[in-house]
Amino acid sequence: MLRYAVKELVKRKKKYALNILVISLVVVLLITLTSLNTAYKDASKLPFESIHSSIIVQKNGNVAENTTGALVSCSLAPIKKDLISNIKSLDGVSEVSYGLSLWVFDEDTFKRVLGVNWDDSLGRKIKSKIYVGSLPQSDEKIIVEKTFAQENNIILNQKIIISGEAFIVAGLSETSGKDIVSSDIYANLKPVQEMAYNSKNLQDTETFDRSDINIIFVDAKQTKVADVSEELDSLLNKQDSFSGKTPTGQKIGSYSIYTPESFENQISSIFNISDKIVLLLTIVILIGTALILFKSMAHAITERKKEFGIMKAVGFTNKDLKKQLTLEILIQVIVGFLIGILISLMVLFALSGLTVSVNIPWELNPYPHFLASNPSSVNTIQTYPLPIQFNPQQVILPMLSILIISFLTIHILLKNIGKLKPMEVLKYE
Amino acid sequence: MNELITVKELSKTLGKVKAVNNISFSINNGELVAIQGHSGSGKSTLLSLLSGLEKQDEGEILFDNMKIGNMSEDDLALFRRKNVGIVFQSFNLIPTLNVVENIALPLFPTNINKKEMMAKAQKSAESVGLKDRLDHYPNELSGGEQQRVAIARALINDPKVLFADEPTGNLDSKTGKKILELLQSLNKEIGLTVVMVTHDDSIAKVCDRIIKLKDGGIQDE
Numbered sequence: 001m002l003r004y005a006v007k008e009l010v011k012r013k014k015k016y017a018l019n020i021l022v023i024s025l026v027v028v029l030l031i032t033l034t035s036l037n038t039a040y041k042d043a044s045k046l047p048f049e050s051i052h053s054s055i056i057v058q059k060n061g062n063v064a065e066n067t068t069g070a071l072v073s074c075s076l077a078p079i080k081k082d083l084i085s086n087i088k089s090l091d092g093v094s095e096v097s098y099g100l101s102l103w104v105f106d107e108d109t110f111k112r113v114l115g116v117n118w119d120d121s122l123g124r125k126i127k128s129k130i131y132v133g134s135l136p137q138s139d140e141k142i143i144v145e146k147t148f149a150q151e152n153n154i155i156l157n158q159k160i161i162i163s164g165e166a167f168i169v170a171g172l173s174e175t176s177g178k179d180i181v182s183s184d185i186y187a188n189l190k191p192v193q194e195m196a197y198n199s200k201n202l203q204d205t206e207t208f209d210r211s212d213i214n215i216i217f218v219d220a221k222q223t224k225v226a227d228v229s230e231e232l233d234s235l236l237n238k239q240d241s242f243s244g245k246t247p248t249g250q251k252i253g254s255y256s257i258y259t260p261e262s263f264e265n266q267i268s269s270i271f272n273i274s275d276k277i278v279l280l281l282t283i284v285i286l287i288g289t290a291l292i293l294f295k296s297m298a299h300a301i302t303e304r305k306k307e308f309g310i311m312k313a314v315g316f317t318n319k320d321l322k323k324q325l326t327l328e329i330l331i332q333v334i335v336g337f338l339i340g341i342l343i344s345l346m347v348l349f350a351l352s353g354l355t356v357s358v359n360i361p362w363e364l365n366p367y368p369h370f371l372a373s374n375p376s377s378v379n380t381i382q383t384y385p386l387p388i389q390f391n392p393q394q395v396i397l398p399m400l401s402i403l404i405i406s407f408l409t410i411h412i413l414l415k416n417i418g419k420l421k422p423m424e425v426l427k428y429e
Numbered sequence: 430m431n432e433l434i435t436v437k438e439l440s441k442t443l444g445k446v447k448a449v450n451n452i453s454f455s456i457n458n459g460e461l462v463a464i465q466g467h468s469g470s471g472k473s474t475l476l477s478l479l480s481g482l483e484k485q486d487e488g489e490i491l492f493d494n495m496k497i498g499n500m501s502e503d504d505l506a507l508f509r510r511k512n513v514g515i516v517f518q519s520f521n522l523i524p525t526l527n528v529v530e531n532i533a534l535p536l537f538p539t540n541i542n543k544k545e546m547m548a549k550a551q552k553s554a555e556s557v558g559l560k561d562r563l564d565h566y567p568n569e570l571s572g573g574e575q576q577r578v579a580i581a582r583a584l585i586n587d588p589k590v591l592f593a594d595e596p597t598g599n600l601d602s603k604t605g606k607k608i609l610e611l612l613q614s615l616n617k618e619i620g621l622t623v624v625m626v627t628h629d630d631s632i633a634k635v636c637d638r639i640i641k642l643k644d645g646g647i648q649d650e
Contacts, residue, residue, distance in 0.1 A: 001538065003530065003537075003543075004523075004526065004537055007525050007530070011524075012525060309521075310522075311523075313482060313515055313517075313521070314509065314515070314534055314535040314582065315506050315511070315538070315586075316506060316537075317503040317507060319503070320506075320537075323538070324537075418502075421482075423477050423482050423483050426517055426521060
C-alpha cells in the first residue's frame with residue numbers, strides 16, 4: 001500500500017503540490033511567529049543577562065535641586081544595608097549582591113562611580129572584565145572603564161580626583177558602556193559610601209548613612225523569579241501612602257523591583273508581537289489551513305472516485321481505503337513538514353540579522369539623561385541582535401495541528417467513500 | 430458437476446425499474462456461461478449481484494453455500510477478494526500503477542510480503558501473455574493489453590469464478606477474439622468457472638450455456 005501511496009503522489013504531483021505547499025507554509029508561518037514571539041521576549045531579558053542577575057531592587061528617591069558634587073544616580077534613594085539579610089532569607093534566593101552608584105559632577109568632568117564588594121556576584125562580574133592592572137587592594141585604588149579612560153587620557157597608576165578625593169588607577173576594565181550596571185569608575189564600596197556621606201548636595205536631597213547602598217542584585221532560581229519578585233514587593237512596599245512622585249512617575253520611598261519579565265513591556269519595536277496576537281494569528285492560519293486542505297483533499301478524492309470503486313470491486317474494505325488514504329496524507333504531511341522546516345531555518349537565519357531595541361527604564365539607565373554634553377547619555381535604548389533561534393519544540397504545534405486537520409478531513413471524507421458503491425462509478429450499462 | 434452459484438427468486442429494482450425480476454438458476458463449477466440480452470435487459474445488474482458488487486432486494490444467492498446477500502459491505506469486499514475475479518468492459522485499471530502493480534492491486538491490502546506479491550503478479554501476467562509489459566503504464570498499452578491486465582488482476586487471487594462484463598465490448602474484433610480465446614482457455618485448461626455478460630451472439634455461442642434475459646427476467650436458458 002505504501003508503494004501505491006508513493007506512486008499516487010509522484011505520478012500526480014501537481015495535484016498534491018498545493019497540499020504540500022500549504023503544509024509547508026503553515027509550518028513556516030507558525031515556526032516563524034512563535035520564534036519571533038520568543039525572540040522578542042528573550043530580547044527583553046538581555047539587559048539582565050549582561051549582569052547575570054535575575055532581579056534588581058532600587059528605592060525611588062528625591063531629585064537633587066542642582067547637579068554639583070556626588071549624587072545618588074537616577075534619583076535613587078539610599079537603602080539600609082540591614083535589608084540584605086531579609087532578602088537573603090527569602091525562599092528561592094541564591095545570592096544577593098549590592099552596590100552604591102553615584103553620579104559625580106566634578107568641575108572637570110562628569111563621572112559615574114560604582115562602589116562594589118569584589119567578592120560578590122556583581123564584583124566578580126566586573127573583576128572578570130579587568131584587562132590590564134589589578135584589583136584595587138586598598139580603598140584609594142580604583143578601576144577605570146576603558147572608554148572613559150581613553151576619552152579622558154587616563155592611564156594606569158595615574159592619580160585622579162573624584163569629588164575632592166584622590167584615587168590611583170589600579171586597573172582598566174572593558175565593560176559595555178550601556179550596561180545597566182556599567183560605570184566609568186569602579187571602587188571599593190567603603191570609600192564610595194564615604195564620598196556619598198560627605199556630599200552636602202546628596203545629604204540635602206536624601207539622608208545618607210555611612211553604610212547605605214542604593215542598588216541590590218538578587219540571584220534567584222529561574223523558576224522562582226516571579227515568586228521572589230512578589231515576596232520582595234510585599235516585603236519592601238508595605239507602606240500604603242508615599243510622599244510624592246519622581247519625574248518618571250515612581251512613588252518616592254517605594255521600591256522598584258525589576259525582573260526580565262518586567263522588561264517585556266519595555267520593548268520598543270514595531271515588530272512587538274504579543275501572545276494574544278500570535279494566538280489569534282495561529283487560529284486564523286489553522287482555520288485557513290483546515291479549509292484549504294479540506295477543499296483540496298475533497299477535490300482529490302472526488303476525482304479518484306472511480307479508482308476507489310475499482311479498489312472496492314477488487315476487495316478493498318473501507319478500512320483498507322482509510323489506511324491507503326492515511327498513508328498518502330501522512331507522506332504529504334512529512335514532505336510538507338520537511339520542506340517547511342527547511343524554509344523556516346532559512347527564514348530564521350535571515351531574521352537573525354535583525355536587531356531589537358530595548359528601552360531601559362530611566363531609573364536603571366547608567367547615564368543621566370539630562371547631561372547633554374555626553375551624546376550617549378540621552379540614549380536610554382539599547383540595541384541587541386535579535387536572539388531568534390529554531391527550537392525543535394516549536395514544531396510540535398504545527399505538526400499536531402496539521403495531523404489533526406488531515407485526519408479529521410479523511411474521517412469526514414471517508415464517510416462519503418464508505419457509502420460509495422463500485423457499480424455507481426464503474427457503470428456497467 | 431457441483432453447483433457453485435444458486436440463484437433463487439432474485440429481484441433488484443434500480444430507481445423505478447425492476448432490473449432483475451424474480452429469476453432463479455444455478456451455475457456449476459467449471460462452466461462457461463454467457464448472460465445475454467439487449468441493452469437494459471438487466472444482464473449487468475445480474476452480474477453485479479452474482480459477484481457481490483450489489484445486494485439484491487429480494488431472493489437469495491448462494492455462492493459455494495454462502496449466502497452473500499446477507500453480508501455487510503466490508504464482508505462483501507473480502508468475499509470478492511477471496512472468491513471472485515471481475516473483468517470490466519472499460520478495463521478499469523489504476524493509471525498511476527504499472528502493469529505488475531495493477532495486477533497485484535487485490536493483494537495490496539493483504540499481509541502477503543512484497544516479494545511474494547510481485548512474484549504472483551508476474552506469474553499472473555505471464556499467464557495472459559504480458560511478460561514483456563510489466564513496467565508499462567495503462568496509457569502505454571493497447572486496449573487488448575489493458576484487458577489482459579484486467580484479466581490477470583482478476584486471476585491473481587485464484588478465484589472460484591471469473592465474472593466478465595462485456596469483456597470484448599471496447600475492443601476490435603481481432604483483439605476481442607483473442608480475449609475470448611484467453612477466457613476459453615482459462616475455462617478449459619484450469620477449469621475456471623467463467624460467467625460472461627455479452628450481447629454478441631458469436632461470443633455467446635462458444636459458451637457451455639446461455640442465459641437469455643429480457644426485461645429483467647429469464648427469457649430462455
